[in-house]
Amino acid sequence: MAHTGAQHQRTEREEALRRRLGIPGDAARILVFGESSHWDPDWLYTSEEYFGRYVCRNLDRAIEELLRESRRVYSVECLFFLRMYWERRPEQQAKVRALVNEGRLRLTSSGVTTADTIVPRPEAILRDWLLGQEWLRRNGMIQEPRLAYFTDSFGCSPALPSLLKAAGFDYTAITRVDGMYFVAADYESAERFPRPGSSAELLAKVERTTDFVWRGPDGAEVLCHWNAFTYGQGDMLAHRGLTRIYLFPLALPARSDRHTARRIDSYVAQLAPLSRTPYLFCPIGFDFNPPIPGLVELLDRYNKAVYPTTGVWAINAGLDDYLELVGCHRELLPVLELDPNPYWTGFYTSRPSLKRQCHELVESLLLAERLALQPGNEAAARTINDELADAWWVAATANHHDFITGTSPDRVVETEQEPWLAQAAKTAQAAIERLRTGMPLLWPPSRKADLPEWRRVDGGVEVRTPHYALELAEDVGGAIARAWHPETQRTLLPSVSNDLICYRDSGGLWRMGHEFRGGSLRELCRASAQPGRLEVRETANGLEVSCVSQLGGESVERVASFGADSPVMRFRVRGRVPEGCTVTAAFATGLRMSRLAMDVAGGVVVRRREKVYVPTFWPLQSFWHGQDDESGRGVALLLGLPGAIACRSDGLVEAVALRNATRERAWGLLPIPATPATGHERHTVAFDYGLLFTSAGDWRANRLWALAGELRADGWQEGEQAVQWGVPPSPVTVDREEVWITAVKPASRGGGIIVRLYTLEPAGLVVRLGLPGKRLRAAFLCDARERDLEPLEVREDTVQVTLAGALVSVRLLPEA
Numbered sequence: 001m002a003h004t005g006a007q008h009q010r011t012e013r014e015e016a017l018r019r020r021l022g023i024p025g026d027a028a029r030i031l032v033f034g035e036s037s038h039w040d041p042d043w044l045y046t047s048e049e050y051f052g053r054y055v056c057r058n059l060d061r062a063i064e065e066l067l068r069e070s071r072r073v074y075s076v077e078c079l080f081f082l083r084m085y086w087e088r089r090p091e092q093q094a095k096v097r098a099l100v101n102e103g104r105l106r107l108t109s110s111g112v113t114t115a116d117t118i119v120p121r122p123e124a125i126l127r128d129w130l131l132g133q134e135w136l137r138r139n140g141m142i143q144e145p146r147l148a149y150f151t152d153s154f155g156c157s158p159a160l161p162s163l164l165k166a167a168g169f170d171y172t173a174i175t176r177v178d179g180m181y182f183v184a185a186d187y188e189s190a191e192r193f194p195r196p197g198s199s200a201e202l203l204a205k206v207e208r209t210t211d212f213v214w215r216g217p218d219g220a221e222v223l224c225h226w227n228a229f230t231y232g233q234g235d236m237l238a239h240r241g242l243t244r245i246y247l248f249p250l251a252l253p254a255r256s257d258r259h260t261a262r263r264i265d266s267y268v269a270q271l272a273p274l275s276r277t278p279y280l281f282c283p284i285g286f287d288f289n290p291p292i293p294g295l296v297e298l299l300d301r302y303n304k305a306v307y308p309t310t311g312v313w314a315i316n317a318g319l320d321d322y323l324e325l326v327g328c329h330r331e332l333l334p335v336l337e338l339d340p341n342p343y344w345t346g347f348y349t350s351r352p353s354l355k356r357q358c359h360e361l362v363e364s365l366l367l368a369e370r371l372a373l374q375p376g377n378e379a380a381a382r383t384i385n386d387e388l389a390d391a392w393w394v395a396a397t398a399n400h401h402d403f404i405t406g407t408s409p410d411r412v413v414e415t416e417q418e419p420w421l422a423q424a425a426k427t428a429q430a431a432i433e434r435l436r437t438g439m440p441l442l443w444p445p446s447r448k449a450d451l452p453e454w455r456r457v458d459g460g461v462e463v464r465t466p467h468y469a470l471e472l473a474e475d476v477g478g479a480i481a482r483a484w485h486p487e488t489q490r491t492l493l494p495s496v497s498n499d500l501i502c503y504r505d506s507g508g509l510w511r512m513g514h515e516f517r518g519g520s521l522r523e524l525c526r527a528s529a530q531p532g533r534l535e536v537r538e539t540a541n542g543l544e545v546s547c548v549s550q551l552g553g554e555s556v557e558r559v560a561s562f563g564a565d566s567p568v569m570r571f572r573v574r575g576r577v578p579e580g581c582t583v584t585a586a587f588a589t590g591l592r593m594s595r596l597a598m599d600v601a602g603g604v605v606v607r608r609r610e611k612v613y614v615p616t617f618w619p620l621q622s623f624w625h626g627q628d629d630e631s632g633r634g635v636a637l638l639l640g641l642p643g644a645i646a647c648r649s650d651g652l653v654e655a656v657a658l659r660n661a662t663r664e665r666a667w668g669l670l671p672i673p674a675t676p677a678t679g680h681e682r683h684t685v686a687f688d689y690g691l692l693f694t695s696a697g698d699w700r701a702n703r704l705w706a707l708a709g710e711l712r713a714d715g716w717q718e719g720e721q722a723v724q725w726g727v728p729p730s731p732v733t734v735d736r737e738e739v740w741i742t743a744v745k746p747a748s749r750g751g752g753i754i755v756r757l758y759t760l761e762p763a764g765l766v767v768r769l770g771l772p773g774k775r776l777r778a779a780f781l782c783d784a785r786e787r788d789l790e791p792l793e794v795r796e797d798t799v800q801v802t803l804a805g806a807l808v809s810v811r812l813l814p815e816a
Helices: 002-021 047-068 080-088 090-102 122-138 160-166 199-206 257-274 295-310 319-327 352-372 378-387 389-397 410-435 704-716
Strands: 029-035 074-076 105-107 147-154 171-176 211-215 221-226 239-243 250-253 279-284 312-316 453-457 460-464 469-473 480-484 491-493 499-505 521-526 535-539 542-551 554-562 569-575 581-588 595-600 603-608 618-620 623-627 634-639 643-647 652-659 685-694 739-746 753-759 766-770 776-782 788-792 798-802 807-814
Touching (some): 029 257, 029 295, 047 074, 047 105, 122 352, 160 807, 378 410, 499 652, 569 581, 618 623, 623 652, 634 643, 634 652, 634 704, 788 798, 798 807
Parallel strands (some): 029 279, 171 221
Antiparallel strands (some): 469 480, 480 491, 542 554, 554 569, 569 685, 581 652, 595 603, 623 634, 634 685, 643 652, 776 788
């Protein structure tokens, strides 16, 4: 009876939705056209150029169409350009506000941008959604989207459901998943896609669905739609030709009933085999395309003339409307722990200096917020949100899938992105300098590392600690010649390791050379092929051994740091590489590892060694762990910044250290139309990483999350203010070491202090929060958009919180 009642309730909800959207009760197949903007803030042009050439005019036309057709819906994907339009066109503000509040100018996210979710840290992504939502609220717009649409991101974090639920989203949609065909992206026939073993094959061939319930590592679930035929599938509904995309529009208007019917027939033929419900979604909205004139009228004519014979009813509605309809049939959909990567892998490490600027800006802003809540800074706590507002907007904009990814051309990076980041960093630094006045330089005071035993040997240096012993040799370019356990003598590294391998990379900003037909990733040289002089220094950080190598005519320095009190060997690579090259730091582990664990934005995933590309450079946030399939012995790499690591079948592990691949070219000549930007890494950059050996147990048993955090906090990120000045004690305490406070800030919405908790432990962990030196009068569980969800009991000035997922937000209200 309970099942029947639930089914009845679901049917009533569906019928109400259909009535609201004007769908006849007897319609068996419904095609939803969702028209949206895809406006990259700064990709091939600067934001000013895009706004002046396309966005302002397109939004003018969208508003005209919405006012002309009362049933029309036009979606805005992110708020960057809507805010610019609001500020530049004040005479349109009343119309914009009304259309947003009516839900006809529909928001498909509250984000400042359509973010990349692979390279940024989780807090940067959550803050993106908060900042956009707050801008809407401050300007009288009441939409609070349940949907976050990732139109053109190049893959997504497999923990995206965890991030979304933390911010209060129920729906998402994605386009680019690994192994799918995308027009103009390859010199291959569409018949060669989807790639075997890929996410596209799973969805299109195995599950045969574009709709599914996406489950994250922590169990969080969202309803997801996949645009299997690109995010501009329906762009040519009212046109003939090849494309309407702004770069090379080759299309003429065609509004006859016959043309519309043919187009709709073709869309249904593509989509129907991949639908488990009566509903199909056809997206309209390639980059900077103007709205289709009279879209509702066009579909009304189709329904009147063709629906009686085809049974297909066509409507214009929002993507969220579509997902709400599909959600009425949720029991028909598969539940998948999808990892839609690797789509492309070059952007994980393109433009490393730009990526460092992005990450350091966020860290500086978080530090300024934390400092504002230190004792004595009460006045600053009331104003810090306003003081940092513009800098945070830049930090959120930098999340964009053509910004932190490094996929904009040099001109845009150098004239807009880098100056934005530099100005925002100045703002954050000014706040830090003012707020730390009178405070100790470091929290806690720095301590001297215990030096390991070491000695000069013939042509090298031998180092011994309780955890490992190793020999660095000058005849292999200053690399590790071998490593062993000091007690058991068991081999840990059987041959040359921490070598630098320089590849000739025919890829570019988006892709590595081995990812496309006609491309290549070919070894050019190794540091170990030439002798290298070793320099040894005893420092406060431990024993440092350095060596300079020549790679392709450029000087690259490696520094290794060893301490007797840590199992982690710490390394830094600093330098530049020639154009068209990628350099990896390589370790010969001798292990056979088929499954690899690593943290991503929002959680931890276990991935197979290879997927789609060989080798597969997997993206990760801070740690990577592989275990031998038979013995269980393992090796872990820790990264100072998010990066990419590959593992070969023979156990060679490679982390991308430096990259300067400038433009994808097939057969050394042909550019790839879908990746048209050229870019160069002009700066000397540093890559920081660590290595340790594990004897048994997984990443959790070996506390890799804690060791990675220590590596970040111990000064590896040169120039990062949170490291340079130390991290002050959090004004909020948590009683579990496996739970981190990633942000503590004055509330943007409502009162009090917002605390962000992050854990990689399973859901259900119970923690207790305190606010030392202050009395608590109330506390609330909230989401990352700072909307209160439920009150929390305050007992003896502490609050108990059960963590429902990886990321949890809490509002603390201290007594005045």
